[in-house]
Amino acid sequence: MNAFALEGSAIRGRGGAGSARFMGEPDMRGTSQTGRTGLLHLRALLLLGARQRLLIVLALFVGVATIMLVRTAYLGFVGAAPGETTLTQALLPPRGEITDRNGAPLARTHPAYALSFNPQAMEDEGSPLVGEPAAVAAQLRAIFPDLKEKDILAAFASKRRTYIRRRILPEEANRVYELGEVALEVPRERDRHYPQGALAAHILGFVREGANGSLVGRLGMEEVLEERLSDPARRAEPTALSIDLRVQGALEDELGRGMLATDAKGAAGIVLDVDTGEVLALASLPQFDPNRPDAQSSPHVFNRATNGTYELGSTFKPITMAAAIDAGLVRDLSAEWDAGPLAMSGRTFRDYKPKGKTLNIAEALAYSSNVVTMRIADALGPERLRPVLMDLGMNARAEIELPARGKPQWPAMGSRGEWSRLTNMTVSYGHGIAVTPLHLANAYAAIVNGGIYRPATLMKVEPGGIEPGRRVFKASTSSRMRQLLRMIAIYGTGRSADATGFRVGGKTGSAEKAVSGGYARTALISSFAAAFPMDKPRYVVVTVLDEPRGTIASSYQRTAAWNAAPIAGRLIPRIGPMLGVRPDERRDVDISDLAFLIEGRR
Amino acid sequence: MTAPASRLRQIGWIAVLSLCTGLFAVLSVQAQSVHSAVSLAERQIIALERDTAMLETEFQARANQRQLADWNSVEFGYEAPRADQYIDSERQLASLGLPALPGAPDPIRIARADVVEAADRQRPMVSPLSGEPVTFASARRASDAGAVFTDAFGEFLIDASPLRSGEALALSTEATR
Numbered sequence: 157m158n159a160f161a162l163e164g165s166a167i168r169g170r171g172g173a174g175s176a177r178f179m180g181e182p183d184m185r186g187t188s189q190t191g192r193t194g195l196l197h198l199r200a201l202l203l204l205g206a207r208q209r210l211l212i213v214l215a216l217f218v219g220v221a222t223i224m225l226v227r228t229a230y231l232g233f234v235g236a237a238p239g240e241t242t243l244t245q246a247l248l249p250p251r252g253e254i255t256d257r258n259g260a261p262l263a264r265t266h267p268a269y270a271l272s273f274n275p276q277a278m279e280d281e282g283s284p285l286v287g288e289p290a291a292v293a294a295q296l297r298a299i300f301p302d303l304k305e306k307d308i309l310a311a312f313a314s315k316r317r318t319y320i321r322r323r324i325l326p327e328e329a330n331r332v333y334e335l336g337e338v339a340l341e342v343p344r345e346r347d348r349h350y351p352q353g354a355l356a357a358h359i360l361g362f363v364r365e366g367a368n369g370s371l372v373g374r375l376g377m378e379e380v381l382e383e384r385l386s387d388p389a390r391r392a393e394p395t396a397l398s399i400d401l402r403v404q405g406a407l408e409d410e411l412g413r414g415m416l417a418t419d420a421k422g423a424a425g426i427v428l429d430v431d432t433g434e435v436l437a438l439a440s441l442p443q444f445d446p447n448r449p450d451a452q453s454s455p456h457v458f459n460r461a462t463n464g465t466y467e468l469g470s471t472f473k474p475i476t477m478a479a480a481i482d483a484g485l486v487r488d489l490s491a492e493w494d495a496g497p498l499a500m501s502g503r504t505f506r507d508y509k510p511k512g513k514t515l516n517i518a519e520a521l522a523y524s525s526n527v528v529t530m531r532i533a534d535a536l537g538p539e540r541l542r543p544v545l546m547d548l549g550m551n552a553r554a555e556i557e558l559p560a561r562g563k564p565q566w567p568a569m570g571s572r573g574e575w576s577r578l579t580n581m582t583v584s585y586g587h588g589i590a591v592t593p594l595h596l597a598n599a600y601a602a603i604v605n606g607g608i609y610r611p612a613t614l615m616k617v618e619p620g621g622i623e624p625g626r627r628v629f630k631a632s633t634s635s636r637m638r639q640l641l642r643m644i645a646i647y648g649t650g651r652s653a654d655a656t657g658f659r660v661g662g663k664t665g666s667a668e669k670a671v672s673g674g675y676a677r678t679a680l681i682s683s684f685a686a687a688f689p690m691d692k693p694r695y696v697v698v699t700v701l702d703e704p705r706g707t708i709a710s711s712y713q714r715t716a717a718w719n720a721a722p723i724a725g726r727l728i729p730r731i732g733p734m735l736g737v738r739p740d741e742r743r744d745v746d747i748s749d750l751a752f753l754i755e756g757r758r
Numbered sequence: 759m760t761a762p763a764s765r766l767r768q769i770g771w772i773a774v775l776s777l778c779t780g781l782f783a784v785l786s787v788q789a790q791s792v793h794s795a796v797s798l799a800e801r802q803i804i805a806l807e808r809d810t811a812m813l814e815t816e817f818q819a820r821a822n823q824r825q826l827a828d829w830n831s832v833e834f835g836y837e838a839p840r841a842d843q844y845i846d847s848e849r850q851l852a853s854l855g856l857p858a859l860p861g862a863p864d865p866i867r868i869a870r871a872d873v874v875e876a877a878d879r880q881r882p883m884v885s886p887l888s889g890e891p892v893t894f895a896s897a898r899r900a901s902d903a904g905a906v907f908t909d910a911f912g913e914f915l916i917d918a919s920p921l922r923s924g925e926a927l928a929l930s931t932e933a934t935r
């Protein structure tokens with residue numbers, strides 16, 4: 157390099173001398189040898205020009221070499237290119253993970269590939285494809301045999317960028333690259349994947365693609381937790397829901413089986429922790445698959461467990477009984493109540509299957525007597541029954557995080573919303589009021605847990621983070637109700653749910669569906685609300701079937717004792733051991749002081 | 759003498775300076791190479807983490823609750839444990855070993871099979887490829903000097919060779935043939 161520089165300066169020096177000579181030329185030209193000097197001058201001029209050009213080229217090379225050397229040295233000493241991402245940044249998921257209470261993943265985001273056709277890829281007027289469209293379509297079908305040639309050609313004919321396939325595997329992407337078609341693009345996208353498929357779909361919801369490829373949650377917890385799942389500071393940590401995957405699986409399995417066996421239109425089920433309000437499982441059948449991109453247009457997006465309001469029928473009777481015991485109206489459970497027909501506002505109410513002229517409280521519940529419940533509610537009066545139902549949250553939307561929460565059909569008759577005598581009496585056995593299955597689960601939790609109402613939650617509750625709740629019933633009322641509910645499962649309509657060793661107590665309910673101008677005779681909502689183990693209640697289970705039919709599996713019966721209760725009877729032994737409830741045949745809630753009420757007469 | 763001494767000193771300083779510069783350059787380059795190795799490892803970690811997440815999800819998807827329930831209903835038929843299948847304590851577990859009545863046979867019985875004869879009936883080990891009997895180096899009789907040498911050589915091979923010992927033994931058997 158030095159040599160070059162020296163030579164350069166030498167040339168410059170000579171050039172300088174040359175130009176000096178040139179300056180002195182005119183006086184020489186004037187005297188003699190004009191032709192020869194002219195030639196000499198021309199030669200000097202040409203030489204000078206050539207040297208200058210050489211110099212410029214040399215300077216250029218030197219400059220480029222210097223820049224390269226400096227860059228090499230910079231890379232060598234300072235290193236890496238700017239904009240390098242750190243490890244934590246690279247490992248940060250584009251959208252947070254959702255897990256169940258034990259950490260099993262329910263929703264995850266992965267990098268994924270799509271296959272799309274871009275007609276503007278060539279940026280000219282000609283065909284965007286190199287080969288014949290039919291030939292390219294055949295090559296694509298060799299990679300994706302399930303694609304239809306018609307669809308591929310339709311995509312090739314479109315003027316806008318079109319998806320040919322929404323998700324392809326990396327090896328398939330490589331094979332598409334090998335076709336050498338510029339217009340076939342393989343954009344990298346983010347894929348929100350639900351490994352459990354349709355399981356817990358109504359809880360999780362799904363995602364839609366928002367602006368610039370980001371994912372936006374819809375419907376379920378994806379929508380509720382949107383902020384947290386997309387926040388870069390918090391999304392590295394998975395978000396734990398309160399549900400237990402295994403319990404959810406068992407609930408959906410048993411509900412689905414029960415629904416198929418009774419040819420029902422739909423089903424809903426809830427498993428609720430009575431002490432914390434955590435929802436262990438919540439299902440609405442039929443489900444939808446959140447993995448499908450057209451999830452939102454599925455007809456099954458409607459959530460029957462939190463959004464559907466139904467007249468749940470006799471499952472309300474324990475609430476009325478609890479209110480009557482709590483108010484001190486029913487002190488003596490052996491008192492006999494008139495079970496004869498009840499004439500009221502021009503209608504006569506009768507029991508479905510009359511069990512005698514009079515019934516005591518335990519019998520009224522076990523045999524599900526409408527008229528005795530109505531007479532108790534009448535004696536209680538709306539001013540004492542209505543506040544209890546309001547305390548149980550039956551007049552407002554259910555308290556849970558999900559955005560899909562149904563508004564109950566709360567009877568409001570008078571000017572200030574007070575109830576008439578008849579309304580009070582029909583509400584007492586679950587008619588004229590429509591609530592969601594979740595309302596019922598919350599109410600049963602309050603009945604059995606010592607009388608405290610707590611809102612349901614889908615977020616995992618840390619120990620010590622339990623809601624204080626509000627007291628609806630006295631603890632003594634609650635312990636009486638445990639005995640009575642257990643007696644229904646031992647002697648009454650709940651026998652088909654009495655799983656051995658699990659001390660189940662619960663009440664069936666079968667209500668005719670309300671249609672415009674009355675009740676449908678054949679369309680029923682059958683429900684079963686239960687808690688276990690009754691000596692120390694831990695979980696409430698609610699199962700609801702929408703329009704079950706009498707099939708051979710339900711002995712041609714449509715009432716809850718034949719369809720909704722057996723579902724709980726099969727479900728509880730499956731989930732009990734997972735939830736830490738050990739079946740034990742030698743333990744039970746003590747009903748010895750009440751057993752004579754039913755056994756005495758049998 | 760002063761002029762050459764100062765020149766010598768100058769040359770010495772220059773030498774020290776260039777040595778330091780050279781060392782610094784070497785060190786920087788080495789630091790950079792370590793840095794790039796770290797970033798390479800990080801990239802590998804990212805790829806592996808993604809792979810792990812992918813495989814975990816695939817595993818979860820293949821073993822999802824509905825699939826397990828289907829397998830159970832079709833193939834296994836497992837049911838939830840009944841109440842009488844639980845045991846309260848170690849004492850109850852131990853009580854299962856007691857005879858039902860005095861004088862009744864002990865519910866815990868131990869069966870024993872004699873395996874001494876079975877050893878005699880063992881078939882000779884054959885090579886899975888050729889079907890010819892394979893004799894282990896240790897089992898062969900050391901009658902002649904050649905055999906002793908091959909034995910020793912085989913053991914040396916076993917010790918020295920990075921090959922697995924089974925392969926080394928096979929080598930030594932071939933050497934004797």
